[in-house]
Each structure stands twice: as C-alpha cells, then as structure tokens.
Amino acid sequence: MAMAIRARVLLLFAVFFSFSYLTFSLYQDQVSLMDWHQQYIGKVKHAVFHTQKAGRKRVVVSTEENVIASLDLRHGEIFWRHVLGANDTIDEIDIAIGKYVITLSSGGNILRAWNLPDGQMVWESILPGSTASRSILSIPTNLRVGKDDLIFVYGSGNLYAFSSIDGEVLWKKDLASEGIDVQQLIHPHGSNTVYALGFIGSLHFGTFEINVKNGELLKHDKVAFSGGFCGDISFLKSDIAVALDSTRSVLVTIQFKEGEISFQQAHISDIVPDSSGVAAILPSKLTEMVAVKVKKSIIFIKLTNEGKFVVMEKVDHTAIVSASLSISESEQSVALIQRRDSKIQLTVKLVSDWSSNLIKETIEMDCQRGLAHKIFLNNYIRTDRSSGFRALIVMEDHSLILVQQGKIVWSREDGLASITDVTTSELPVEKDGVSVAKVEHSLFEWLKGHVLKLKGTLMLATPDDVAAIQRLRLQSSEKNKMTRDHNGFRKLIIVLTRAGKLFALHTGDGRIVWSVLLNSLRKSETCEAPNVLKLQQWQVPHHHAMDENPSIFVLGRCGPSIDAPGVYSIVDAYTGKELNSLGPFHSISQVIPLPYTDTKEQRLHLLIDAEWRAHLYPRSSEALAIFQRELGNTYWYSVEADNGILRGHAAKENCVLQVPDEYCFDTRDLWSIVFPSESEKIIGTATRKLNEVVHTQAKLLADQDVMYKYISKNLLFVVTVAPKAAGDIGSVTPDESWLVVYLVDTITGRILHRMTHYGSQGPVHVVFSENWVVYHYFNLRAHRYEMSVIEIYDQSRADNKDVLKLILGKHNLTSPISSYSRPEAVTKQQSYFFTHSVKTIATTSTAKGITSKQLLIGTVGDQVLALDKRFLDPRRTLNPTQAEKEEGIIPLTDSLPVIPQSYITHALKVEGLRGIVTVPAKLESTTLVFAHGVDLFFIRLAPSKTYDSLTEDFSYALLLLTIVALVVAIFVTWILSERKELQEKWR
Amino acid sequence: MEKGKAIMGSGRRWGVEFTDNSAAPSSRDIPDPPGFTRSSHDQDDSTANKQKKDSEANWKLKKAWEVAQAPFKNFLMMGFMMWMAGSTVHLFSIGITFSALWQPISALQGVSKVFEPYKDNKVELLGPKLVYIALNLVALGLGVWKLNTLGLLPTHASDWVSSLPPAQEVEYSGGGIPLF
Incomplete structure (x- = not known):
C-alpha cells in the first residue's frame, strides 16, 4: 500500500519520484496527518455479555448496520468487528460453548461461528430455503450428543440441529409442511427432546416434540382456540406461554405439559381495572411474567402458580424493559428504564420480589440523546459477593451507553454509522485581539517544532525526536482551531443520521463540535414514524450578511409513504441551535434549491409535494418577489422510475386551495419522455452538482484547436436497462440484456445523446461533472466490469475561431444561452475495462475548477481509489502523436490501471462505504474528501499536487x-x- | 573592481606623450627646435595626406559595408541554431529564440554606435545603415517566426478563449427521482 517504507537516504529520490503525475502516495509518517478515520458499529439490536471468566470482559453486539462486533466493556473500544453484506441482516446472536459467537443472518439462511477472542470466522453453514419464517437460534446449555454441543436453528420453515464444533448439519426437520409458524424452541433441562411451539393458522396452537439425537418427530399435538390468536406470545416458563387473542383483549394462558395443551383465558380488563382497548405483548424475553402494553402504559403481570394473573406494576409506556437475567438458580431480575426530565432512572428488580428494588439509580443524560430504546442487563459479583449490575443502553440517537454504579462508564456515538446526508459549513472568522503571551508561547513552540523538523531533515533526530515530530504533526493545534483558515481546510462537516440527529464534525480531527437531536424529526403524536430526507445549505453568509451565522435546512417526512406530511428544521451551523421548525405540513417528493438568494443570503427552495404543487421557502415577501420575477425561467422535472416516464414541469399561478397560500404554485406539464416499458426500465439518473465551478468553456487541443464544452446544469443523464436484466448480474444472457444511456435537456426535454450498450447490465454507478459523464456497469459478453466516458461538446460554438474577432471581443461566447436555442451537441465516447465492482463514484471539486480532476471510486473492498480523469479521456488513441502526448493524452489501453499507491484510504477501510462527498478548499489545488459508511474517513487531496503552496512539512x-x-x-x-x-x- | 581601476588610473603622477599630432603651434608650450618649420612640413605632406585621406574614406566605406552585412552571417548561424533547437518548448529553444529576438533589437538600438567609427564627411553611410537595419529586421522576423512555431504567440483562437468562463444559462431546472 501507500506505506512507502523507504530508507531515509532514499528520501530525496523518493520525493522526486512522487512528483510523477500518476501516484498519490504518502509516507508512513504522513498517515493521519491530513486524514482521519473513525470506526462505528451502528444501532445495536442484540447484545450478549461475556463476563464469566477472568480476563477481558466484553460484550458482543449485532447492529442494524449488519455489524457484529466485540466491544471492550471497560472502555467501549472495538476488539474486533465484521461488517456483513447489505442484505445479510443479522437475526440472532449468541455465544456457544464459551468460545464461539454464533450468528444467524439473512432471514435464517446463514449460520456462522466466530472465534470469541479474535473474531476469526470458524465455520459457516448455508441453510437453503426460501420460505419466509421467523428465524430462531437456540443454544441449549449442556446438551451433548456424543462429543458435540448442539445448536438448534429454525429458519425457512426447517428445524436444524448443528454441531457447534464444525457447523455440520446433524439433522433437519421440515416443519413448514406441517403448517406451523414456530415461535419458540424449548429444550427442557436434561431431556432428550426439543419442543417446537407455535401457531398453526390463526386458530391453533401446536407443539412438536422432536428427538434431539436424530430429529425424529416423537409427538405432535395441536389444539384449536376458538378466539384465535393475534400472534403476540410470551413464554413464561418452559411449559407455559401467554398469548393474546385475535381481539387483543384477552390473555390466553397456554400450558403444554407432557405434550398436552390446555388454554385458560382472562380478560385484560378483568386483570387490570380501568384499562380497555387493544393490548400488545412486549417482545422482551421475560420469565415468569409478561409485560403488556395497553394504551399509554405498560403493565407487568405475573402468573401465579395457581394460574392466576396478578398485576405487579403499571408504568408509563415510554419505559424500556430488559430481558430477564437470571442471577442465581431461582432468581430472575429485570431492568427498567424510565425517563425523569433530563435524567433517566434505571431500576433493577427481582421478579420474585417486585416491590423492592435491587438498584434504583438516576443518571444524568444528555438531552440530545433522546429516549432510551433498548436495554441489555448484565450482572457481576462484587467483592462482597453481592451482585452488581451493569446496563448497556441504546438511545434514541443510536448511541450506546454503558451504565454502572449510577454513572456512565462510556458512550459511543454509533448514530454516525448511518449517515443519510452530508453538507459542509464554514467556520467563524477569526476575531482580532489575540493575547501577546499566546503569541510568544506559540512562537516558542513554533521554533521548537521547526528545530525538531530540521533535525529530522538532517537525519540527526533520535527515535524520541522522531516520535515527538510525529506527535507534533498530529496534534498541531493549527488544524483543529475553531476558526476559518486562510486555505479553507478547516470546515464543519454537517451530517444527518437516520436517527434524525445532526452532527457537526471538525475537518481537522473529526471530533464532534455539536450534535442536536431534532425535535421535528422525533417521534411525536403529530409525527408517528418520522424519517429523515435531506440536508441543504439554507444560508451561506458572505459579503454583506457576514455577521449572520450560516444555517442548515433539514427535511423529514412523517411516515414511509411519499404522500406523508413533511417537516423541516433550520439549524444554526455554528451552534447547532434549532432556529426554526415547521410541520407537519404538505408532503415532500422533491427539494429543489434555486440559484437565487434573498438579501439575507437565504437560498430559495422549492418543495414539490406529491400532487406536484411547488411550495416556496423561505416564506417571505422578498423571496416571493424574487421567485415571481424568475418564474418564467424556473422549471423542474420528475423521474417516474416505475412507469418509465420523464416529465418536465413549470410553475404556473398560485394553487387553488381551501386556504389560500401565496407561496404555493400549481405546475403544468411541458414535456414528457416515455420509455417503452417492454424494452427499457429506468435504473438510474445523474446530474451535475449545483455548486460545481467550471473554469473555462473551451477545451484546447494540441494543434491549437478549440472545442467548446457543452456546459449546462440542466442536463440529466438517464440509464435504462432491459426489464429482464434488472436483476442480478448473470441472471440473463447477453442477448437479452442491454443498457441504454441518454442525455436529456431538462428544460426542453430534448434528447441530446443516446447510446446502447448491448450485452451489458447494471447496477450502474454514475458521476456527472462539467461536460462529461463517467459510468460503471457490467459487460456480460466480456464478463468484466466496464467504465465508459461521454464528453459533450457544443458544435454551434465551434465556428468561433476568428482570432481578430476574439481579440476585439466580438463574439457571443459569454452571452447567456437558452436551451430553447437548441445548441447542437456532439459527443465523444470511449469504454474501458475496470477490474473492480464499484459501490459509489464521485469526483474531486476545487474552488475555481482549474485543477485537473480525479475520479474517486468506492471499491467493493470499501476503499477509495483515486483515478485520474485523463485515463477516461475519449480522445485517447493507440498511438498518440507527439503533440497529443504533450497535451497529456495517455496511449489507449483496454483496461484502466489500478495503481495501489492511489488508494486514498491507504491501509484503512471505510466499512460499509455508502457515499463520497468532496468539498473544495479555498486553496485551488486542494479538495476535501469525506467518505462515509459504517466508518467515517476524511482526507485532504491535491489531485495535481499542491502547486500553489508549500507542503506542510516544508x-x-x-x-x-x-x-x-x-x-x-x-x-x-x-x-x-x-x-x-x-x-x-x-x- | 571598477573602483580599484579608477584609483590605479589616477595613481599615475606623470607621463610622457610622445605622439603629438596637433598642428597648431599655439597649443604647445615648448617652441619648435631651430630649423624646423612645422608649416612647411605640413605643406609638403598635403598631397600625400589627401591621398591618404581618400584611401581612408574608401577603407571606411568598405568597412561600413562589411559591418552592414555582418548580421547576415549571424542570421545564418541563428537559423542553424533554431533548426537544432526544434519546435518544442524547453529551456534551450526558449533561450535560442530570445537571443534571436534580443540580438536584432539591441543591434537596432545601437545602429549609430556601430557606424560611429566610420563616420566621415566623405563617407555616405546611409546605404550600409539601411542594409544593416533591413538585415536585422529580417533576423527579428525570424525570431518572431520561431516564437510562433513554438506556440508562444497568441495567434490562435485557443489563446483567446482558454480562460473564457462558461456562458450563463437563462433557464434553471431541478428535480429528479422522488425522495425516499
């Protein structure tokens, strides 16, 4: 990798080599000088503690980002971590025979064992089957068949017994054919049978008794219950379960002793007076009791030995209940979390003695973490032989907190593993009045640092000095300051996570400057299932509005469907304070930032609702006046991927609504492009970034000739595939598969370019910048991935070649152009093979657009590869002339090179890579790159070297x-x- | 160093000038020796002197013509160097080209100086001067031509549009696939 470990003597030569244009490599001691990397795991779903033995105490967790990780219980650091594929959802985890972590994933289709200390995979078993069913993992203690400990797995309608040593299937029993929807596997202690319990249809409850040695069905029984079941069930003991009937008002006790099933029913209203309405059983695994949620409270009900229900406690519905934890042979404990204003109260109770609390602690909790979502309880033996408890709490913002003895031992901001959108903000301008003492101190430090560096350069440094140099470089306070710098390297990266939390990260070291859980995006009575949509820059003050703070526009939606009402918040980018919020209001299907700002530098936005009405924000008369003025030139387009239609729209007059709204505009259709549904299906679109800066419209050729780039922000790149080929790669033959790409002008609906790749298939990853598009797809005939480039040139300007006219300025090259003038476009195209499959593609962007571009390719190995755009130049030929070589044209090769030194992530991985964002710095040569997935990675890149500044270690x-x-x-x-x-x- | 020389120059206390061409007796402090009449001697030599002056003028003219034609040789050599330098821009070719431009220009600036030694009432220097200027101008032209072949003259459209910003667009359009 880029760790160019070279002798110091060779350093000088190495510097010269690194000037060669292809490499972006860095030295080992430059790692984390311009970059930082953070590892996260995501919102925890399951946690299993491993604290029995002495040594490192750890907790194994599985998360919603399909991560399985082992965390240090002392500090919360990651011992090891594995990110499973995007479709490999983890259903269950557990620890078997004290040394393996067993995971069941992909809907009960894959069972894996990982070595507990180091996370190496020990074995993996694929369970074929496609029947959708619950997936249950059951690891009975002390069940040995021969020398093997058994693992029972129910998945895809089959019951399997696995050997825990090597993951071999010992036997398999098809239960789906019996029609049972298995809810639980129970293995009574010491017996040779395992019971599969579940509902058969909605009326019957069934038990299957199976021999653990060979999977032989010993006995099965099913009994109908006249009231029917709704599906909620809780298993209290090894022979008693409590279910809810289909009306959700009757608790049914199910006893299944010795294979005999018997029912008893009790109305919830009888058990709990003054509670009516539908009930639900909480899914927490409790023993000897059941937690029922009725309306706005949770009721803990205990089943006495006589079979009677006794209400133990009634708490608010926001309380969170842990699974029960056995602390001794007969004692079971349960943890409860309740909210008390800005604090949370943790109570641990014994099931047998509910009235007394083992622990009752109130913990001060940052209100930006929201409510608790999950709790996992674990106990330990104190020195005085009493048992203490620690609780792992998952909060609303997906952060993970370990609480012990009433204190937060550690916390992890795992919400950052699920970033949905990213934007950036400038930092405040530095104020005058720095104290002299500080300057002197920094001068001394500065001198000391440089003397050390000089020593290093002159090869006089001792190992201690080298370490000191490295430390100095890393913690150079310069890069972590909270003010704007001259080069524009210091910025705030503002990220929106799926939990609806907004974080501001400093580009210097990636620390969290502020974080805010947006109230408008939290679950409330008016907004039942909020989800986040988008992040936009709302106000970017410069020039006359310098004294105002920049602000961010956050959009969300109350529900999963497109016509669900929307919400928005405006947040101050310096402090994270919510300045303004609104909602729920009309639905949001599109957000269009307009190229106009008002006098306070607030950007005008159009929100398009599901009925294709345009709503103008900010709602001020000034914004309205600006919009009215530009109304004739503002258009929008919609892509209906399911119907295969592109439509162009324009805003008309105000909407006709019951309540008149002058900020709402009706729209009319201007054009539409209908793709034939039998041969084409839209799988992707791409446009240029709105804030991209292009330096020049002319492309100079080696022979002094000029080509004029077709630079338009209103170009849409559309990719369609044959409907048959919409599936996975290899699902169709090359003859049935094709890929068609279009370049469409979104003002007039004119198709500028159309190109068919026969025998090719998606998924397609696209990046569109300046006048070129680069896309990545699979070529079925060549069995390889390909990347193609299209460059678009404006033919109607090509005649502007009269030097005299150009000297005198008698040309119309800079006069505003309209799409209705139908400029004639010509395209150049070329394709190359590419080795990797790709997760995402982005391109570098610089302040003025002068610096040459690099493509940033997120590879399947979760790394980011920088590839010079010159490799994707459609003018490459096999034997370029001398003049073309001088211009920088590389001889044509059939495949694009992957140079190991050009991985910008060097030795690191951005696990679960989802997006790459580039932001220009003020220094023209430099661009800031932020890659996010489960991990976060940031680096400062100079695609053509830092030609405009001295290097930092100068x-x-x-x-x-x-x-x-x-x-x-x-x-x-x-x-x-x-x-x-x-x-x-x-x- | 300049300073040192000056000091050394003024360091001489006295000197003897053996050559004295001045004809005016009044300019001399020392009287002529007896029997020596300067005027008669002058008259004796006058015809020879005249002849000598004529030949000197001829010689000057000849020399002036030689000087006037000198750039031609220079010119040939320069052409050869330019041919050697090739048409790509690098240090050598730029050096050659700039010297090819600089030499004629400096030569043109110093036309009168070059012909100063041959200045004479009887010598017609206009012809040589014109030839000299013309040849230098040709050399200058050669230099400019070289500059152009190197692509350093803004004679192409590309030189005038290379930094032209993209034209503004009248319309604006946004949108895309509905947000999910």
Missing part, C-alpha cells in the same frame, strides 16, 4: 537558515575582498 527553518547563511557569506566575502584590494593598492 522546513521553514532550513530555508531561514539558508538565507541567513547566504547573507553572512555575502558579508564575509565582501570584507575579504575589501581587504585584498587594500593590499593590492599597497603593493
């Missing part, structure tokens, strides 16, 4: 020393020459 001291030495030399020689002349004269 030795100013050496330069200073050289200058001083030169000046001294001048004086000495002058004095010497004077003296010599005098002697000459005396001769």
